[in-house]
Amino acid sequence: MSYYDICCRYKGERVCITDKSGRKHVGTITHITPTHVYIKPDQDDYCGYSYGFFGFGYPIALGFIAGLALAPLFFW
Numbered sequence: 001m002s003y004y005d006i007c008c009r010y011k012g013e014r015v016c017i018t019d020k021s022g023r024k025h026v027g028t029i030t031h032i033t034p035t036h037v038y039i040k041p042d043q044d045d046y047c048g049y050s051y052g053f054f055g056f057g058y059p060i061a062l063g064f065i066a067g068l069a070l071a072p073l074f075f076w
Contacts, residue, residue, distance in 0.1 A: 003062045007037045010070065015039070017060060018067040026071050031056040037065070 010029055017025045017039060031038035040057030 003037075003065050003068060004032065004034060006068055007032045007062070010068070014042075014071040016069050016071045017065055019060065019064050020066045022066075025060060027057060035063075036061055 007029055011032060012029065014026070014028050017037070019025065025039055025041075027039040027041040029037055030040045036059040038056040038059050
């Protein structure tokens, strides 16, 4: 199963994505393309403005993902 398929399964869910540089991204998957997954962080720290591209969040290249898990598994 590819990361694209996993991201499609978890769309709308709160996840923790670890990229290949070791950085963790926690938020909700809002949009998926064949090359990128868009994740919206839990909080917008931009004075009430939505973060990223049309409220989708910010993109992470699917090829740069090293791991993906549901975030509630880590925050209980």
